[in-house]
Every structure is written in C-alpha cells, then in structure tokens.
Amino acid sequence: MNKKSLKLIYNNSLVGPSIFFALLFCIPLVGSNYTLAIFTMIGFYALICIGLTMLTGYAGQISLGHAAFYGIGAYTSAYMTATLGFSPWLAILVGALISALVALLIGIPTFKLKGYYLALATLGFGIIVYTAFKELTSITGGSNGFFGIPSIHLFGFEFVTDQSYFYLIWLFVFMALVFSRNIIHSRIGRGLRSIEGSEIAADAVGVNLMKYKLQIFVTSAIFTSISGSLLAHYVSFINPNLFTANTSIYLLIMVIIGGLNNIWGAIVGSAAYVLLGELLKHFVPVFFPNIGGEFEIVFFGLLLVLTLIYMPNGLVPQFMKIARKLKKKERHASIAFTIDTQATGGKAND
C-alpha cells in the first residue's frame, strides 16, 4: 500500500461518504427501474462486504460461510413476519442477534487457534446451515422456498417500489460504512493493523487480538444478517439456493476485487461484481448461443486470481492512482501530507 492510500484509510472525515451518497441518492431521479434494481442488488452485497472487508482485510481471516448469516437473517425475517406476524423491524433485530450469537459460538474456539481454522470452520458451518434450510421444511419451506414475505413498513410508509427500497438499503450501507470507519479508527482497528507488522509484538504489548478478531467477526455477521433480512422483504420469496457455499465464495470475490485495505473496496467490489455479472449474462450468449449454466464463474475465477497476482490491493488503489495522476497536474504534495504519512508509518506495498 502506498502513502496516499494510508492517508485515505486514516481519513476520518465524513466529507467523502457524504458526497458519494449525495450523488448516489440522485440516481433514482434519473435511472430506470432496471438500473434501480441493479443498484439495490449492489446495496445488499455492499452491506455484507463492508463487514467482510474488515474481517479479511483487517483481521486477516477468510470466511467461507457468510452466506449462512445472510440466510439466517433472511429466514428469521421470513418466519417471524410471514408465519408469526411480528414487525419486520423486530425480525431484523432478532435475526441480527441470532447471527451474532452464532458468530460468537464459532469465533471463540477458532480464534484461539493460529492458522486458517476460521476458513474451515465457516465452510463446515455454512454447509450445515444450508442443509438446515433445506431440511427443516416446516419452518423454511425446504427446497421449494419460502413464499409471501411481507414488505417493510415505517410509520405507515410501505417500502414496495424499487425507488423506496433503493433508499432504504443504501441508507443501511451508509450507516454501516460510517460505523466501520469508526471501528477502524478506534483501538480495535489500530490493534488489528498491528498484526500486519508483527503478531507476536502486538501480543506482547497487550493487544488482545482474539477479542478484536471476534468483535470484527460478530460485526460482519450482523451486517450480513441485516442484509439478508432486507433481501427477504425486498424479493418476498427466498429459497435455500440463495445461501450456498458458492454465495460465500462470490462474496469473497467481491471483497478481493474491491480491495482489502480500504473499506470503500466493499462498495467498489460489489458494484464490479454485479455489473460484470449483468454484462456477461447479456453478451456472452451472443457469442456462444449454446452456453448454459453458471458459465460466468470462469470469468470471476480468473478475475479473482489475476486480481490477487497483479493488483493484490484490489481496484480502489487503481482508482486512486488515476486520481493522483489527475491531481499531480494541479499541485505537488504539501509538506503537511509528508509529515502525516511519516507519523502513520508509510509502510510501502505490503
């Protein structure tokens, strides 16, 4: 990572997010329903990826089971609202609570171990939860899916149009982004960044890594669960195939493409994934008319590998490189900036 991107990470001002979201919130004024649906989908993924970026980028852990939290949120909301008749907001809360508890249950034993045990544990857990969705037919409707999930109300206003849902999901993304930036700037974030330098040294100066990793894991599970709940109310029909191990892997792809060292990578990655997926679905059959199945995975697989080999920090630093080139023409770096990066270490290209 270069000095400029370090500065962006430590930049805690709300100016960037405010401008971004202000521009984003103009989209419904001009976009068609199709555009809105695409951006709403990006929003669902972005909410998950913000948590996942923190987990992978800051806590250095791979999760291969986040689809499970996505599903827990979705099915909790579906069951509590459609079957039991509770308020959707209560259901979102309960779903998040269940996901947090489950994350604690998995996290406590695995974070005691060194190595890639979280990847293994979450992989196993993800498949167990998927099977549960399929087999517990009395609650989940099994493979046929769960129909008739009601829409969300707020003070009498019903979120049914694409437009209203667009605002709802991106509002959550905005809150998650601000919240996560605060975590990264807090003691937790600093503690986790110290692992990158030396885990042993961090341990020695009293950084409780296990606790921090656990907190990040639980936070990301909560974000994912909320996204799942919102998805359930948006599409009104869910089935277990939305929450397979493949979904977990696609989430990981989004996070990697966007970049692990920056929370914005989550949004960039989700957008890149959804837009590329749409493009491939439209254009590949034009050239290969007989193609079937999930052929687009070949592109995502290659994209993941190439990203990791040739731009391991993802798309965000590439964007910043371009932005910097444009900026360089205007003015040279100020002295204040140099001091700032020295203070933060300015560790190059890790």
Next chain:
Amino acid sequence: METFSQMLQLLFSGLTIGAIYALIAVGFVIIYNVTGILNFAQGEFAMFGALISISLVKANLPLWLAIILSIVIVAAIGAVFERTAIHTARKSSMTTLIIITIGVSIAFRGIAILIWGTQAQTLPPFTDNTPIKFLEAVLLPQNLWAIGLSIVILIVMMYFFNFTFTGKSLTACVVNPFAARLMGINPNKMSLLAVVVSAGVGALAGTVIAPISGASYDMGMMLGIKAFVAAVVGGLTNAPAAIAGAFLIGIIEAFTEGLWSSGLKDVVSFSLLLLILFIKPEGLFAKASGKRV
C-alpha cells in the same frame, strides 16, 4: 441376518467413498505440508480426471489408456496451475495464496462448463460390473476397484516418500524447509512436484468414481470439501492420519445415509469437522506435537 447384511453393505459403500476421499485427501496433505497452502482446487483435479477420461473413451481409446492419459493431462494441468498461479504469487501472504486456489477452482469449474456443458456423464466400469454375493451382501466390482486401487496407490506413495530420493527430498521440505534448502533441495521444484503428484492422484480418484456416481462439472467441489474434512479430522500434517480420517468419514456418511437420512449426511460430517476443530484441532490420528505452532 437381515441387519448384518445391511451393515456389511453400508460398510462396503463407506469404504468405497472413503477410498475416493483418501486419494484426494492425500493430495491435499502433500500440498499443505510442502507449501503451507490449503488447496481448494483439489477436488477439481478429480473432476478433470473423470471428464477427460470420459471424452477420451468417447474418442474410441481403450479404457486403460484413457485413464492413464487423463492422469497425465491432469498432472500437466496441475503443473501449469502451480507455475502460473502459485509460483507467480509465492511472495504474497498465505491468505492470498489460499484465496487464489479458491479462484482457480471456480475458474476450473467454469472451464469444465465451457468444454463439457452441465450435463452429467458416465464412464464405463473398469471391468464387467455383475454384482458379487459376499456374506449376504452384494458387492459391485467397480467398488472393489476403487478400494483396491486406492490402497495400491497409497502404498506406492508411502514407498515414494520413504524410500526414493525425490520422495525423501519432498519429505525433507515438509519437516524443515530451511534445512532442506541448506542441503541443496530446491523448494520451488518441490512445490511443483507436490502439486503435480497430487493432481495426478486426484485425477485417478475422479476416474475411479466416475463409473459409480457419474461425472459433471460441479462434482469436484463436494469431493474436495469432503476430502478436506477428512484430512482435518484425521490430521492435516500427516498422510496416514488423513487416510484414516477419509475412511472414517466415508463410513460415517454411508451409515448416516443408510440408517437415517441422505440429506443429513453432510450435516453429520461437517458437525464432526467443527467438533474436531474445537476439541482436537491437530486431528484425531495425528501425533500430539504437530508441525504447526
């Protein structure tokens, strides 16, 4: 005798599946120990092995030649994979390398869709597949092939690792990469060798299972994950422990499927994985002091 023959039947199908898992799990353990990477693309080698041999048989090649050729081709695919993806990124963090193998596995699956489509295909059984009666249970010769072949391969591997120079060098890299390097062993070459060997063995596993349960582009994922569970349950750091784990998982799955519910067999084996990770993360059959800290 009704229950006894049923038990025997289940044990037998468990051993068959266990043998397949064992072949893939061994490849897994070799790569993990030589390079430190959890190779998530391991199951895809089996998928390629199965589908390539099916295509070669369709091109009118004799079955034995098709199998050997497919093993060679998959070993070559393994070599390309190691040189292009693993070797190029060898300086990256372990997290990155592991995610690269996930990417490769997805790409492999996509390539398989492009070449073979999504339709499941089958390979003819290795020999005449008339069932044999054995102590009230019915055995299929193809299952005997699976168990027999994997035992032979596992013995050959054991010999290779303990009694040949190349095998010994590979073992040296596992035990102490730094010292191995000082002795003039090139760890880069060993990493290539490890991936090629485990790709070849994986391909064999694929060709063996293809006549039993068919072959399709997505067969690799579950096979890989199960072999992976087997390796962790047995012990990731040594091959015999992983093999024992593979047979254990195979038998447990067969009994769950036969006596309880086929939908729950995944739940049982993954619950076992979680249990092992939480209670005895070094694996059931591994020695207490593993390679890991």
